[in-house]
Amino acid sequence: MQSAERIKSLGHVVITGGCGFLGHHLVQHIQQYHPKTQISVLDLRTLHNNFSSESTKYFDADITDLNSLRDLFEELKPDVVIHTASPHLDAPRAVLQKVNIEGTENLLKCAAEVGTKAFVYTSSASVVMEGGDLKNVDERWPVITGKDQPEFYAHTKGIAEQTVLRANRSKEHPQFLTCAIRPAGIFGEGDVQVIPGILGALKRGQYKAQLGSNDNLFDFTYVGNIAYAHLLAAGALLSTHAILPSIPLDMERVDGEAYFITNDTPVYFWDFARAVWKAAGASDAMLDPKKVWVLHADFAMFIGNAMEWVYWGLRKGAPSLTWQKAKFSTINRYHNVGKAKKRLGYDPIVDLEEGIKRGVQSVLEREGWKMGPGGVVEVKKKQ
Amino acid sequence: MKSSEILYYAVHPQELRAIVQWMVWHNPVHERNPEKESETLKQCFYYLDFTSRSFAAVIKELNPELLVPICVFYLVLRGLDTIEDDMSIQLSEKEPLLRNFDQSIEKEGWNYDGNGSREKDRELLVHFECVVAEFRNLKPVYREIIKDIAKKMGDGMADYCNNAEHNIHGVNSIKDYQLYCHYVAGLVGEGLTRLFVESKLANPALLERPELHESMGQFLQQINIIRDIKEDLDDKRRFWPKEVWSKYVDKFEDLCKPENKEIAMHCSSEMCAIALENVTDCLFYLAGIKDQSVFNFAAIPQAMAVATVELCFRNPDMFQRNVKITKGQACQLMMESTQNLQVLCDTFKRYVRKIHKKNDPRDPSFLKISIACGKIEQFIESIFPTQKPKEITGKPVLDEKAKAEKDEAYWDGIYMAAAAGGALLFVTFFMFFIAWMAGARFDLAFSSMKDTLFPSGKGSGQLTNPEHKEL
CATH class of the missing domain: 1.10.600.10 (Farnesyl Diphosphate Synthase)
Known part of the structure; x- marks a missing residue:
């Protein structure tokens, strides 16, 4: 493993959203690889995914409440802040706005004021999205916000990322270093979106339909690799901090920069779905490529759009096929992680196959699903 | 060509097209000049054709600087391969042959006739002195490289045989x-x-x-x-x-x-x-x-x-x-x-x-x-x-000038179509006119055309329903 793995302690690390999907992986990763680190987890509710120990403490905190946040930071005085807290993609706009934009501003203020050295922000690969194909994009692509950005979530993430990067070596706090990690297609244990979505389709018997030609490549990234990248970034910022006020060469510089993080193995969209179904135990008959029904991409989007209107008309909520979903499964979205490899020393530590295995197993257990002999996912009674 | 091949290409015309195109249009980047070649080099090319089906053609089109070195390199490796593959050679004889091959290729007149008669490339080693002669004529730097690889490969092969x-x-x-x-x-x-x-x-x-x-x-x-x-x-x-x-x-x-x-x-x-x-x-x-x-x-x-x-x-x-x-x-x-x-x-x-x-x-x-x-x-x-990063920023906005140009292009299109149509019409009329002047009977042509296209009721009954008559 990389040199950063050998650092026993990252000092005192605050993790916001530390009970969330990525956050709790970060906590476990630090406990395992940087055991001398002191961890303070901040989250709205800290009952789930709680791994408290002698060195890991949990605090109920709301990052949108500046005053109480300031008090907490006065008390904690962390060396490193890793800011993963964010509402769900589909959360109401007001909530996204408040947490992602204002919450991040609050955190930056509080951290800089108490002398935090390193601030790592969990951004999103979708900040460069404009709705169409993204092929092998790298950090030269501009952040898209405002009306050109089709997703409000990505808009708020983009604004917040820009605020974070502007705070790096600012006039008021020249010793405050920041950077941003942009994960793409995060999945793994504790996943509520990618793997459950794909397994849900299997459960509903929708495994026979394929939208589009399946020539589109997509990045899916195992959550553990993303956690690892965050800690490489934190370690690199601390090393840069140790040589302040000098600024590293442009080619080596970590602070003030954003990094795409993926598994570095883009795969064809439906291949990933099939690999997930296979890992869940789908039978050979269910995976038979001859039985796949291919819907043309434009037609699928048309149907998705029509379904949305019908469901809206019937007041039935969201249909299982929407325009957005159809579009998503037929476009290219993959990234080049050369910058993270060069500057952070990043390389995925868990490959796609292993990641899928872990993710599927954990989701099946959590949902109480299992593969029946008839090839259908059965629902067990939840406890 | 076998009949099965003819059948295959009959249903795969695009592959047949590729063969024809390659034969008609392929120009070698370089061509060897057999007239200026020494006897031993001609022999080397003979053995190149003899031992290699796929590589001979591309080697012979190589840049003159590398033509002979790579041809010799290929034959040296082929020689090694022929010794390694031949199961009729005793290990005690084979091992030193492989390990010392890099030295053998330097000895004037060296060849080897110990291959079994079933070995298809036996002839190459029997007449290997031609390869040795050409090897000795190469630039020293190229000789060094070929010798070095022959040594490494010979040792590797000997290890496997052992x-x-x-x-x-x-x-x-x-x-x-x-x-x-x-x-x-x-x-x-x-x-x-x-x-x-x-x-x-x-x-x-x-x-x-x-x-x-x-x-x-x-x-x-x-x-x-x-x-x-x-x-x-x-x-x-x-x-x-x-x-x-x-x-x-x-x-x-x-x-x-x-x-x-x-x-x-x-x-x-x-x-x-x-x-x-x-x-x-x-x-x-x-x-x-x-x-x-x-x-x-x-x-x-x-x-x-x-x-x-x-x-x-x-x-x-x-x-x-x-x-x-x-x-x-x-x-x-x-x-x-x-x-x-x-x-x-x-x-x-x-x-x-x-x-x-x-x-x-x-x-x-x-x-x-x-x-x-x-x-x-x-x-x-x-x-x-x-894709380039710039393309993705903002959509193209049509300014006044671009809009005017676009309008102009639109009308240009209309005028062009009208002019072309007018010219066609004029030529058609002109030709009809000449024909008419020359005595063409458009009236007869028109009525006969009308008869074939829209036959009158009387005639059609007889033509289309001959059975009715018999009934």
Whole structure:
């Protein structure tokens, strides 16, 4: 493993959203690889995914409440802040706005004021999205916000990322270093979106339909690799901090920069779905490529759009096929992680196959699903 | 041409077209000049044709600077191969022959007649003095490279011959398999790269990244090993590593049993997945070549190899008989790999997509193949991007000037169509007029046309319903 793995302690690390999907992986990763680190987890509710120990403490905190946040930071005085807290993609706009934009501003203020050295922000690969194909994009692509950005979530993430990067070596706090990690297609244990979505389709018997030609490549990234990248970034910022006020060469510089993080193995969209179904135990008959029904991409989007209107008309909520979903499964979205490899020393530590295995197993257990002999996912009674 | 071939090309006209196009339009970058060649060199080219089917043509089109060195290099390696392959030579005789081959090629008049009579390339070694003579005429730097590779390869081959384990059980681990490929192909890649760089026809950086030329050799050799499984097995040779096949069958021979058809395909898929990992390095390597003839020489076998993966991947026939790409496909591939890297990359992408389309989720290597294909596509996108960061910022806004231009273009179109239509109409009338002046009877022509198109009721009844009359 990389040199950063050998650092026993990252000092005192605050993790916001530390009970969330990525956050709790970060906590476990630090406990395992940087055991001398002191961890303070901040989250709205800290009952789930709680791994408290002698060195890991949990605090109920709301990052949108500046005053109480300031008090907490006065008390904690962390060396490193890793800011993963964010509402769900589909959360109401007001909530996204408040947490992602204002919450991040609050955190930056509080951290800089108490002398935090390193601030790592969990951004999103979708900040460069404009709705169409993204092929092998790298950090030269501009952040898209405002009306050109089709997703409000990505808009708020983009604004917040820009605020974070502007705070790096600012006039008021020249010793405050920041950077941003942009994960793409995060999945793994504790996943509520990618793997459950794909397994849900299997459960509903929708495994026979394929939208589009399946020539589109997509990045899916195992959550553990993303956690690892965050800690490489934190370690690199601390090393840069140790040589302040000098600024590293442009080619080596970590602070003030954003990094795409993926598994570095883009795969064809439906291949990933099939690999997930296979890992869940789908039978050979269910995976038979001859039985796949291919819907043309434009037609699928048309149907998705029509379904949305019908469901809206019937007041039935969201249909299982929407325009957005159809579009998503037929476009290219993959990234080049050369910058993270060069500057952070990043390389995925868990490959796609292993990641899928872990993710599927954990989701099946959590949902109480299992593969029946008839090839259908059965629902067990939840406890 | 066999009748089966005629039938094949009758239903694959685009492949026939490729053959014709290659024969009609292919211009060699360089051509050798037999008149100025020495007797021994002519002999060397004779043996080149004699021993190599696929390489002879591309070697003979090489840049004059490398033409003879590479021809000699090929024949030296072929000589080594002929000794190694011949099971009728005793080990005690074979081992020193292999290990000292680098010295033999320097001895004037050296040749060897100890090969069994069944050895197909026996004649080459019997008359090897012609190769030695040409070797001795080469520039010292080229001699040094060829000698060095001959030594390394001879030692490697001797080690394998000595290794009883290898002879009985074949290759064990994937690492052993790659090491074997290194000795028989990776070293060739090294030698060729040194020759290319020494002659200034390739970027010297290629020597700083030896993994690139290693991949060139590995990919070609691994694909040959995958494709030739049936032939090799019939000759009692096993190159597929046990680490791979033992996951699928207990005995290597079982791969060819009809009842193991599906399992055997899974096994070959894993072999293909391992081989495909080399492809991005191969494309990277080819980007470092500066000379067209050298590019063709290096690219053609690579293109053939990727097409062969596509042919073998999930194809149960390869376990029953020798499979080969068709001549039409080969001509198409040669045309596409003798232009530039971008055209070659399009070819690779086309075959990668074909492999991806054949990929089956039930295959244990399903995800590995998908990842390998995705990596190749990503690499091609990285060297020939279809998207640029600037294009994605903002949509084009039509300003006043652009709008005026667009309007103008629209009216220009209308005027052009009107003018063309008017001219056509005028010419038509004019021709009718001339015809009429010359005495054409349009009235008669019109009424006869009317009769054929809209026959009158009377006539039609008789013509269309002859049966009614009889009733």
